[in-house]
Amino acid sequence: MTDLPGRRPPPIPETPLTFRQRLDNMRHLGRLIAQIWRTSRSLTAASIGLRLVAAFQPIAVLYTAKLIVDEVVRLTALPAPGPTILDWWNAGALNTVLGFLLIELALVLANDVINRATGLVDSILSELHSNTVSVELMAHAAKLDLMHFESAEYQDRLERARRQAAGRNQLLSQLFGQAQDMITVVTLAAGLVIYAPWLVLLLPLSFIPSIWGETRFNTLNYMLSRWRTPERRELEYLRHVGASAETAKEVKLFGLGDYLIGRFKKLAHGIYVDNRRVAIARASWGSLFAAISSLAYYLAYGYIVWRTITGEFTLGDLAFLSGSFLRLNGLFQKILLGFTQIAGQSLYLDDLFSFFEIEPSVLPPASPKAFPTPIQRGIVFENVGFQYPETEYWVVRNLNFTLAAGETLALVGENGAGKTTIVKLLTRLYDPTEGRITIDGIDLRDMSPTDIHQHIGVIFQDFIRYSFSARDNIGVGRIEARTDQARIEQAAEQSLADGVIAKLPQQYDQQLGRLFKKGRDLSGGEWQKVAIARAYMRDADLVILDEPTAALDAKAEAEVFARFKNLATNTTAVIISHRFSTVRMADRILVLEKGAILEAGSHEELLALNGRYAELFELQAAGYR
Template identity: 60%
Template sequence: MVFQTVHGRVTLGELSFLAGSFRKVRSLLEAILGRFNSISQGALHLKDLFEFFQIEPAIVSPSQPRPFPLYIQEGFVFDNVGFKYPNSEKWAIRNLSFTLKAGEKLALVGENGAGKTTLVKLFGRLYDPHEGRILLDGYNLNEYDLNDLRTNIGVIFQDYLRFQLSAGDNIAVGDIQERENRPALIRAAKRSLAHDVIDELPQQYDQPLGLRFDGGMELSGGQWQKVALARAYLREANLLILDEPTSALDARAEYEVFQRFAELTRGKTAVLISHRFSTVRMADRILVLEGGKELEIGTHEQLLAQKGKYAELFELQAEGYR
């Protein structure tokens, strides 16, 4: 265009018009190429998404599963169990053998990384052990129907989720089939001491929780934990597991929660994980873990008399209150 303008074949006006057209064409070409680039990047994510949907679960029910017992008769037996997480060479649990009797409350004690939460995951068959076996009433845990097993186990982990749903739906997550059963939701909330919290909300059980949506209300950490506890009580499970469920509660609220827990699980099998020995001593027996192995097991009085690891940790915590 410049060459033709210099030789007089194109006027300055035509040069301005052509230059503007050239810039417009260039921007359109850049936009088209940018779209192709975005499509190619999106295709990479879609490939990951489709591969994710094609993943088959590694843990499934057997072809002829055994139904979960209506009432646990003998209990759970860990027989020389060993487990390590995928892509890890370190054993999370190794050579672990103990019995959780029917109707017994067992407390798990140990420092961080001792294997307490891993043990809970093995109870619910989120993983299968690499060594040994886990028995329920004399039969291997992997012989039971997987959905039936998990339906009969109520677990509240320490890293519970705060769903941006109504208060009632937050509790119904524990057993979604009971979502429309308002009396059951209220009963579970009363057991976890969440009912008084929800009763003060403007819309009570229909009140949206969290601030992501208009009209939502945020709860404190302790109030959220009470709502999360209600999910476990809603399930009416044969085995109830609480994995440090009261870390955000003050001492009085935690005491009240565990007093309720002791009352509501009377005659039921339960596992309790807590770093506070005032609540641990409520259990029938205490299993002390260290490095994924059993260090001590017994009642509170027996372990204190042994003057071992449990007695050491108990005295360290008690010293802070003297």
């Protein structure tokens, strides 16, 4: 995790982004709009239509108000038809002004209805869009290579993309709102130009300083957010460790609560200080720019008042022009600030869409060959070497061995010897850096990864404990057969998980884990039997068990492997284990050291060799004496 002492926030950039760079960042807006349209064409069209109608409402209300004021001034200059309103009404003097008032009332009421309808449409569209982006994010992540998930840099990019998937929905309303405001500006500016064209020249004085400030601080906010991604991931990790069922026992027993809280507070405070610094600077400069804007407005307002005093404008013109200038000033600022904010948010959109541009490197060939089923001859590693991406260390090198069809092969070696890497290569989660792996003479790279995975059953020591029902926990082993109850029960019987499930109150319908209400947790060994059932559920041509019985006691382990040997007579299998009671059941054993094969043979042959395997076996056996 990250150590903070001495780490300072990045400075305000001396060189702002160029206009071309901002345009490049805003290219993602087109992708966003296309994504919105895909989400719901009808809702998108409704939002646009409602805003189009609303765009003409301000000019209509202002002009109606001008007509009302002018009519009131006209009426005040006429002799009164009588002392009461009824006299004015009977004389017909109030007909015109009443008509204008009703028109203004209708415009105001219609505007309220339109705004509420727009808000409703946008909220529904926003939620649908959030779901769409999340689904697309999950779908793309599922296509990527294992190496991406094992990279800290990728995890940072994924975290930023997740945040943007959930945090950019306000941009939908902002984009459509910008278009609405621009139409309104055109209508208001047309009226202003007719009466006093030079007043438009005052508008830049009111909004240019604010635009500069917003652009500057949007860029800085993005820099801080991006720079702090590792720390934010660490905050989420600390939240999880400090308050989850999985870690509760150890946190309590080791008394880690205060330590985790202290570490969280220190990390969160560092992020808070950065954000506070930017917020204070933004508020200070914003106050100055707001004062400049107000000064520009009152200069224009004073001019309009003077023209009204001299008789060049009517009182209705005064109300219309002052209202138009005030709205134009606000709208110009809102539009241009909106553009800078959209440009700033487009930086965040780059985090989202650049994630979609990550391409997997383990790809199916143009004309993939079918996985040979059943396996007839076996699997061959030919001079296989592998380096993890962006490293120079060879995890395995010059690896040559054959796994015959129907053979059970055990891999033995200390941690870091390359056992799990061999599994990753064999399942084509990675491709070899050099050499090749073949199944019945067909190179794995000539097969589709999806096809390979469908014919291989793998259970890792760190298997997932799904917070699903017992049925679904087993059914995920062959997801297309998850509703086949007979197959699920057979897999459970083969892995000895049927005894575990029989004790559950709702048996196969029982929710497992403590994450959800009425969930029932299992012991480590019970979870492991359920996980092993997934491998049987798969009915695979090749079964790989990576430390499959680590949580089982010796008796349960013996039962599981005796069952496995009986049921897997014609199944090709690879077993990784540190327990020699498990390893000795294999037909052949490979002893690995530093990515190379040190010894190979059956249990009896390796003991007779009196080499490394015999040494390790004796050390473990001595622990039971």
